[in-house]
Amino acid sequence: MPEGDTVWRTARRLHEALAGRQLTRSDLRVPKLATTDLSGRTVLEVVPRGKHLLTRVEGGLTLHSHLRMDGAWKIYAPAERWRGGPGHQIRAVLATADRTAVGYRLPVLELLRTTDEGDAVGHLGPDLLGPDWDADEALRRLLADPARPLGEALLDQRNLAGIGNVFKCELCFLLRASPWLPIGRLPAPERATTLAKKLLEANKDRLARVTTPSARPDRRQWVYGRGGRPCFRCGTAIRTGEQGPATQERVTYWCPVCQPEDADTPSFPEPTG
Numbered sequence: 001m002p003e004g005d006t007v008w009r010t011a012r013r014l015h016e017a018l019a020g021r022q023l024t025r026s027d028l029r030v031p032k033l034a035t036t037d038l039s040g041r042t043v044l045e046v047v048p049r050g051k052h053l054l055t056r057v058e059g060g061l062t063l064h065s066h067l068r069m070d071g072a073w074k075i076y077a078p079a080e081r082w083r084g085g086p087g088h089q090i091r092a093v094l095a096t097a098d099r100t101a102v103g104y105r106l107p108v109l110e111l112l113r114t115t116d117e118g119d120a121v122g123h124l125g126p127d128l129l130g131p132d133w134d135a136d137e138a139l140r141r142l143l144a145d146p147a148r149p150l151g152e153a154l155l156d157q158r159n160l161a162g163i164g165n166v167f168k169c170e171l172c173f174l175l176r177a178s179p180w181l182p183i184g185r186l187p188a189p190e191r192a193t194t195l196a197k198k199l200l201e202a203n204k205d206r207l208a209r210v211t212t213p214s215a216r217p218d219r220r221q222w223v224y225g226r227g228g229r230p231c232f233r234c235g236t237a238i239r240t241g242e243q244g245p246a247t248q249e250r251v252t253y254w255c256p257v258c259q260p261e262d263a264d265t266p267s268f269p270e271p272t273g
């Protein structure tokens with residue numbers, strides 16, 4: 001599942017490939033945009049907003065896309081073979097004289113007036129990788145519903161934008177709290193926003209997501225994807241369970257010993273990762 005760091009890198013690659021260049025071809029393969037042609041327009045910039053991508057083009061238009069579960073934008077040279085998936089999964093093609101951007105499996109693709117971008121992304125909380133990151137506002141939103149389970153609150157993009165299921169699970173571990181702990185009972189809750197920012201920043205330039213002090217492939221995550229395997233800290237088998245709405249990836253991983261549901265348990269020292 002693409003998270004804020006993946007979207008941030010995708011935006012940067014798209015920006016490098018398209019910004020300042022005129023589109024020589026546009027092919028938007030969703031019914032509503034079937035007759036829309038952006039060719040001739042210059043791409044101004046591509047910016048990430050949480051897990052959303054905003055491709056701004058000349059004439060006050062923005063192509064809004066979202067990768068959701070397994071969408072991707074790939075960039076190709078003119079003669080290069082497109083390898084991002086079968087043709088029927090292609091939703092968008094944006095080409096300049098020397099680069100072609102192909103959007104695969106995009107569940108959201110719409111054209112907006114740039115001045116109306118707020119309709120698409122205005123609901124988002126402060127963006128962990130955005131220029132407007134505001135830790136105090138993110139914390140205020142997180143704590144607005146103190147009974148909400150920590151994992152759900154972290155994943156809700158209206159609270160803070162950029163956390164997907166991997167970072168959600170890892171953050172709960174680093175906070176030494178069960179994903180089901182009501183967030184209002186989290187000791188020192190400001191650590192949630194501080195750690196989230198630290199994890200996203202540390203991973204925005206890396207392809208392999210690392211939340212531990214180790215870059216070894218089998219040790220890059222504390223709990224995510226490690227169901228039934230021993231916790232690196234205490235050796236207890238990592239548990240899995242479902243959390244959150246059915247429309248999202250719901251499997252949550254946690255260590256029942258390191259992440260107690262009892263908020264009175266003293267917190268562990270700061271992680272080094």
Ligand SMILES: [Zn+2]
Nearest residue numbers: 231234255258
């Ligand atoms: Zn443990």
